[in-house]
Amino acid sequence: xxxxxxxxxxxxxxxxxxxxxxxxxxxxxxxxxxxxxxxxxxxxxxxxxxxxxxxxxxxxxxxxxxxxxxxxxxxxxxxxxxxxxxxxxxxxxxxxxxxxxxxxxxxxxxxxxxxxxxxxxxxxxxxxxxxxxxxxxxxxxxxxxxxxxxxxxxxxxxxxxxxxxxxxxxxxxxxxxxxxxxxxxxxxxxxxxxxxxxxxxxxxxxxxxxxx
Amino acid sequence: xxxxxxxxxxxxxxxxxxxxxxxxxxxxxxxxxxxxxxxxxxxxxxxxxxxxxxxxxxxxxxxxxxxxxxxxxxxxxxxxxxxxxxxxxxxxxxxxxxxxxxxxxxxxxxxxxxxxxxxxxxxxxxxxxxxxxxxxxxxxxxxxxxxxxxxxxxxxxxxxxxxxxxxxxxxxxxxxxxxxxxxxxxxxxxxxxxxxxxxxxxxxxxxxxxxx
Numbered sequence: 001x002x003x004x005x006x007x008x009x010x011x012x013x014x015x016x017x018x019x020x021x022x023x024x025x026x027x028x029x030x031x032x033x034x035x036x037x038x039x040x041x042x043x044x045x046x047x048x049x050x051x052x053x054x055x056x057x058x059x060x061x062x063x064x065x066x067x068x069x070x071x072x073x074x075x076x077x078x079x080x081x082x083x084x085x086x087x088x089x090x091x092x093x094x095x096x097x098x099x100x101x102x103x104x105x106x107x108x109x110x111x112x113x114x115x116x117x118x119x120x121x122x123x124x125x126x127x128x129x130x131x132x133x134x135x136x137x138x139x140x141x142x143x144x145x146x147x148x149x150x151x152x153x154x155x156x157x158x159x160x161x162x163x164x165x166x167x168x169x170x171x172x173x174x175x176x177x178x179x180x181x182x183x184x185x186x187x188x189x190x191x192x193x194x195x196x197x198x199x200x201x202x203x204x205x206x207x208x209x210x211x212x
Numbered sequence: 213x214x215x216x217x218x219x220x221x222x223x224x225x226x227x228x229x230x231x232x233x234x235x236x237x238x239x240x241x242x243x244x245x246x247x248x249x250x251x252x253x254x255x256x257x258x259x260x261x262x263x264x265x266x267x268x269x270x271x272x273x274x275x276x277x278x279x280x281x282x283x284x285x286x287x288x289x290x291x292x293x294x295x296x297x298x299x300x301x302x303x304x305x306x307x308x309x310x311x312x313x314x315x316x317x318x319x320x321x322x323x324x325x326x327x328x329x330x331x332x333x334x335x336x337x338x339x340x341x342x343x344x345x346x347x348x349x350x351x352x353x354x355x356x357x358x359x360x361x362x363x364x365x366x367x368x369x370x371x372x373x374x375x376x377x378x379x380x381x382x383x384x385x386x387x388x389x390x391x392x393x394x395x396x397x398x399x400x401x402x403x404x405x406x407x408x409x410x411x412x413x414x415x416x417x418x419x420x421x422x423x424x
Contacts, residue, residue, distance in 0.1 A: 090378065094376070094378035094379070095376060095378070095379070096370070097367045097370070097371075129421045133417055133418070133421060136413075136417045137413070137414055137417060140352060140355065140410060140413045140414075141410065143352065143355065143356060143359075144355060144356075144359050144406060144410060147355075147356050147359040147360050147363065148359050148360070148362065148363035148366075148406075149363065150360065150363070151359065151360035151361065151362070151363030151364040151367075152363040152364055152366060152367035153367075154360075154364060155309045155363075155364035155365075155367045155368050156367050156368075156371070158308070158309070159309075159368070159371070159381075160379070164306070164307060166302070166306035166307070167306065167307070167372070167381075167382075167384045168382065168384075169371075169379075169381040169382075170379075170380065170381075172379045172380075194356060194360075198352060198353065198356060201348075201349070201352045201413075202349055202352075204417075205345055205348045205349060205416075205417070205420060206345070208417060208420045208421060209341045209345060209420060
């Protein structure tokens with residue numbers, strides 16, 4: 001308040017010389033009202049940079065989620081020998097965990113596509129808190145979904161690789177090596193998506209600071 | 213604003229008589245810098261409420277993570293019959309996934325304990341962005357860790373319950389019913405922790421908005 005007083009004094013003391021007090025009086029409150037809304041230049045550029053980086057990360061997350069879903073979805077192997085009654089075949093839908101993985105990765109990829117327009121809005125208006133907040137919350141849900149799918153698939157892939165002697169679950173990767181390798185690749189892709197979502201949340205939080 | 217204006221002008225007309233223009237001029241930019249920092253009353257109370265809710269959620273997440281770790285860590289069953297060479301026994305450290313689960317849940321519980329002081333700082337200073345930002349980022353890492361452990365343990369528990377005919381993995385829950393039930397309980401506890409972490413991120417994001 002002390003400052004407001006003294007600056008007003010300044011303007012007033014200048015205007016007393018020119019004599020047009022009435023006209024200048026009306027511009028005084030505009031000074032106080034307009035300056036805080038005008039964003040800081042450095043913050044503005046940093047936020048726009050973060051928003052552009054956000055869309056790049058989003059495209060990366062989209063491609064790794066899609067790649068994980070596609071790799072797992074096309075994984076399958078038929079062994080080159082068969083008995084009279086049975087053909088040896090492995091496919092991702094033999095294991096419910098892998099089916100869950102494909103579905104969740106598909107959903108996450110769909111969400112990332114739908115989130116791209118909001119990310120573009122954040123580039124145009126780097127100080128808007130609404131879309132930024134929405135993206136942060138939905139990103140953390142997508143993070144949880146894809147991490148759950150990735151963890152579950154990783155646990156099953158590890159069992160398929162090395163088996164478990166206590167429960168008498170034998171390793172199936174000796175027979176179905178190609179299938180296992182494809183599934184492992186899909187798991188790696190999903191963990192890449194998880195890391196990208198973590199980075200997305202980090203940058204969203206940074207640019208939410210000081211947003212209005 | 214109108215009051216400030218008219219009172220300031222009043223003072224100004226008095227000071228022009230004393231003639232000390234040079235000294236007053238230097239304080240002008242301070243006006244624009246100081247007015248917007250003064251926090252709004254309603255926002256302040258909302259943020260303090262969010263901070264108090266944050267610590268309640270944190271205590272909930274701590275107890276569910278601890279409960280999950282303890283339930284899984286003490287799970288084990290010895291069958292009441294044995295052959296000459298072998299005693300039938302199941303324990304959580306027979307399965308690497310369950311070991312991972314116990315370790316991760318312990319780490320997450322430790323993190324939540326360490327984060328409590330920062331949460332208290334957020335109650336005292338609801339407008340501080342630093343500790344809020346730190347908590348949000350570390351919470352999302354804790355979310356990813358606990359979701360991965362929960363997903364992996366859930367996949368293995370599902371296999372233990374129903375087995376898988378394609379890979380010839382038999383259900384072990386027929387023999388070790390108590391063990392399986394304890395493990396399932398631990399998985400439920402870990403998913404409760406996951407939900408609480410999601411809520412923590414949501415409220416951190418809400419209170420980060422407009423923070424300085």
